[in-house]
Amino acid sequence: MESCMCRVRGGFAVVAAVMLLASSAFAQPANDDCADAIVIGDGVHFYTNIDATTDGPEHPIGCQFGGRTPSDVWFQYTATCTDDLTVSTCGTVDYDSDIVIYDGCDCNNLVLLGCNDDGPGCSGFSSELTVPVVAGNCYLIRIGKYEAGFSDGSGTVLVQCGPPAPVGACCLPDDSCSQMLDGDCTGAGGVFQGVGAPCLPNPCSGACCATDGSCVTVSEAECASANGTYDAGADCQSVSCTAACCQSDGSCTIVSEFQCTTSGGQYNEGADCQSLDCTGACCLPNDACIVTSPLSCAQQNGQYNGNGSPCTPDLCLTIGPDIVYTDIDGIADYGPVGGIKAYSLGSDTCNIGDENMLWTNNGTPGLAMNMYRLHDGQLMQIGMSCGSGQRLRWRPNL
Numbered sequence: 051m052e053s054c055m056c057r058v059r060g061g062f063a064v065v066a067a068v069m070l071l072a073s074s075a076f077a078q079p080a081n082d083d084c085a086d087a088i089v090i091g092d093g094v095h096f097y098t099n100i101d102a103t104t105d106g107p108e109h110p111i112g113c114q115f116g117g118r119t120p121s122d123v124w125f126q127y128t129a130t131c132t133d134d135l136t137v138s139t140c141g142t143v144d145y146d147s148d149i150v151i152y153d154g155c156d157c158n159n160l161v162l163l164g165c166n167d168d169g170p171g172c173s174g175f176s177s178e179l180t181v182p183v184v185a186g187n188c189y190l191i192r193i194g195k196y197e198a199g200f201s202d203g204s205g206t207v208l209v210q211c212g213p214p215a216p217v218g219a220c221c222l223p224d225d226s227c228s229q230m231l232d233g234d235c236t237g238a239g240g241v242f243q244g245v246g247a248p249c250l251p252n253p254c255s256g257a258c259c260a261t262d263g264s265c266v267t268v269s270e271a272e273c274a275s276a277n278g279t280y281d282a283g284a285d286c287q288s289v290s291c292t293a294a295c296c297q298s299d300g301s302c303t304i305v306s307e308f309q310c311t312t313s314g315g316q317y318n319e320g321a322d323c324q325s326l327d328c329t330g331a332c333c334l335p336n337d338a339c340i341v342t343s344p345l346s347c348a349q350q351n352g353q354y355n356g357n358g359s360p361c362t363p364d365l366c367l368t369i370g371p372d373i374v375y376t377d378i379d380g381i382a383d384y385g386p387v388g389g390i391k392a393y394s395l396g397s398d399t400c401n402i403g404d405e406n407m408l409w410t411n412n413g414t415p416g417l418a419m420n421m422y423r424l425h426d427g428q429l430m431q432i433g434m435s436c437g438s439g440q441r442l443r444w445r446p447n448l
C-alpha cells in the first residue's frame with residue numbers, strides 16, 4: 051500500500067491510498083532497463099513507457115517533486131556538438147512525462163546531469179530539459195512519468211544538439227500530426243503549423259458535429275465543407291453533438307443544433323430534457339399569470355416571459371391609471387356674478403383601478419378644473435374652480 055498524490059492543475063491533492071499491483075503480465079518496452087538503452091541520435095523518436103518498470107534511482111535533491119521518475123525507459127546518446135543538448139517531450143506525449151539525463155553511459159555509475167518534470171509551457175505536464183554536452187561523449191537519457199499511480203503513455207521525444215531545430219506540428223494529408231521541419235512537412239504534402247507548434251492537442255483534426263447530430267473526427271476544412279461545427283483537438287468521446295431542444299408547444303427533444311433551429315426550436319447547449327423546462331410564465335390580458343408553452347400563451351393573446359420563468363405574484367400586474375377622465379358631456383351656465391361667469395362642466399369619469407375612490411361631491415365625482423384659452427399661440431388661464439364639486443368661474447371679457 052502506498053499513498054498516492056493526485057495531480058490537479060497546478061497543484062496536488064491527497065485523495066486516496068492505492069494498491070499497486072505488479073504488472074508482470076504485461077510486456078515491458080525493450081528499453082525498460084538501463085542496460086537495454088536504445089541508441090538514438092538527433093531528431094524526433096517515437097517511444098512508449100507503457101508497462102515499463104522503474105529501475106532508475108530517485109533524485110530528491112535538485113529534481114522536482116521528490117525526484118521520482120517511475121516507469122522509466124532508457125536511451126543512449128552520443129553528443130554531436132559541444133553545446134546545449136535539448137531533450138523534449140513538450141506537447142508531444144499523451145501523459146505526464148519526466149526526463150532525466152546522466153553524464154556517461156555506465157548504468158552502474160549514474161551521474162546526474164539534469165532533470166525536468168514539467169517543462170515551462172508544456173501541455174499535460176510534459177517535459178523539456180537542456181544540459182551542456184561535449185561532442186563525442188556518451189549520455190543516458192531516461193524518460194518516465196511524474197509519479198507512481200499515474201498513467202504511462204506514448205509519444206515522441208525530440209533530441210537536439212545545439213540550437214533548437216525549427217520543428218513544429220505538421221498536418222499530414224491523412225490528418226495525422228507529426229513534429230517536422232517546415233521543408234520536410236511541405237515535402238510530405240503536409241501543412242506546417244509553425245515552429246514549436248505542438249501536436250497535442252492535435253491541430254490537424256478535431257471533433258466535428260454534423261448537422262444530423264453525429265460526430266466524426268476530421269480536419270477543420272472537411273468539417274466546414276460538411277457544414278459541421280468543429281472543435282479543434284477534441285475527440286468525439288468528449289463532445290456532445292446533440293442537446294435539449296424546446297419547441298413552441300412546450301415539448302422537448304434531443305436533437306442537433308441544426309435540427310433544432312431549422313424546426314423553429316430553441317437549442318439549449320449541454321442541457322438534457324430532464325433538467326430543462328420548456329414552459330414558462332404567461333401573462334394573460336386580464337393580468338392573470340399561468341405557466342404554459344409559448345404557443346399556448348400566444349394563442350391566448352398572452353405575453354410569454356421565457357422558458358423556465360415562474361409566475362411571481364406581481365409578474366403580470368400592469369401599471370396604469372386608476373381614475374380616467376374622458377369626455378366633457380355637458381356645460382351649464384350659472385350666470386355672472388360681479389362680471390365673473392360660472393359654469394358647471396359634466397364629464398365621464400371612471401374609477402378603473404382596484405382601490406375604492408373617495409368621491410367628495412356627495413358620492414358623485416367632482417373634480418377641480420382649470421380653464422384656458424389658446425389665442426395667438428399663447429395658452430392663458432382664464433378661470434378655475436376652487437375645489438372639487440365647485441363651479442368653474444370664468445372672466446368672459448378676457
Ligand SMILES: [Ca+2]
Nearest residue numbers: 082103105122
Ligand atoms: Ca525501467
Ligand SMILES: [Ca+2]
Nearest residue numbers: 147167168175
Ligand atoms: Ca511531468
Ligand SMILES: [Ca+2]
Nearest residue numbers: 118119148196
Ligand atoms: Ca517526477
